[in-house]
Amino acid sequence: MTDRHLFLASTPLIALEAAGAALEQGGRAQLVLLEDFDLASRLAGLLRRWPDRPFEMIHELPGRYTEHQLRAGANRSGLRRALHRVLVKRAIRAQTLSCLEAIEAEFAPGSVWVGNDRKVEAQYALHLAARRLHQRPGRYLDDGLYTYLGRLRQRPLVRRVDWLVKGLSYGRWGQPVAQLGTSRWIDQAWLAFPDQAVDQDPARQRRTLPREWFTSRAFRRLSALAAREFAVDRAVLRQCAVVLVLPHSNLIKADPATSAALVRFIAEAGQGNVRVALKYHPREVDADPAGLLAACGNATALPRLLPMELLLPLLPRGALLAGESSTALLAARWLRPDLQVFDLGVSRSGYARRARAFFQQHGIPTVAGDLGMLRQDHLAGSAAPPGHDASRPLVASLP
Incomplete structure (x- = not known):
């Protein structure tokens, strides 16, 4: 029994x-x-x-x-x-x-x-x-x-x-x-x-x-099946050097400086021919509530409802993943140590502060709204992708 x-x-x-x-x-x-x-x-x-x-x-x-x-x-x-x-x-x-x-x-x-x-x-x-x-x-x-x-x-x-x-x-x-x-x-x-x-x-x-x-191979097969059923273009995803797992757009809009920084960050990535993947919050209704997809011709929308744990095996080696204080960041750092994982630091709640302190222990830095920090590769816990030139900004050097 x-x-x-x-x-x-x-x-x-x-x-x-x-x-x-x-x-x-x-x-x-x-x-x-x-x-x-x-x-x-x-x-x-x-x-x-x-x-x-x-x-x-x-x-x-x-x-x-x-x-x-x-x-x-x-x-x-x-x-x-x-x-x-x-x-x-x-x-x-x-x-x-x-x-x-x-x-x-x-x-x-x-x-x-x-x-x-x-x-x-x-x-x-x-x-x-x-x-x-x-x-x-x-x-x-x-x-x-x-x-x-x-x-x-x-x-x-x-x-x-x-x-x-x-x-x-x-x-x-x-x-x-x-x-x-x-x-x-x-x-x-x-x-x-x-x-x-x-x-x-x-x-x-x-x-x-x-x-x-x-x-395991079995889980990777499940991941591939999920990508197929949710219409994720795996070839495009493999080219995404930056993945943003976003908090609810209400939180972004409540902080105009962070909202502007996200738009600027994505636009600059597009100008540098860097492909960006955006995963909006599962409870969003609109396709692009924060106007971020429109800011970059190289931006790709990921299915809001697809769990991040199923997407992780599909991300390219050395990609940069940034999101808000959530279990998805911890899972990314734990399951894919080759990824560069950052906390966006948008929320100011007490729980978010406690989460960031825990993230720091596991090598997940917080950018605290300053997305310019994502261009630096000297932060503790971040690992530059293979072939990265340490003298160049991180985003510009991603493949």
């Missing part, structure tokens, strides 16, 4: 980590993909068409995105709107928990892998398996920056009230979780940087998340 693995994912990152773990662990594996994001259905289809897929079954269950879609169609206001929201959430949750009961009864997993053990669905799957096995079945998969920084606003009273309501609604098996990966069912945590995790409780094993899960 221990060679049966059930994976629950509510983000693209955890779905991809689950795929890597399932390939590595062997045995039988099933994936539960919660529709908490609008790419969920396409990602499930992509994983089903992957020739190396390790999952015998991929279950798609409704989540926050489903709830949002159902609520959006209701023309209500005030108390009626709030009541409708509660009813929609309860109906979705009842359906999801019922499906998890059926999976538990039929598949009987020996381990349950999750990236967010705060979620009711994850806790219910863990609870069901623990009750049957009489031991802790939980395996926590690295959820990115929150694993190492924790939450900026803990709000313990709000969290306890929330779980009291959930306990009355669904059962007493749930528990409030202050830090991801620390619920009572978790026995192992698979982390990129186990020594730097917030959770250092000796009651849980911390294991190093292998890079090979994301650098």
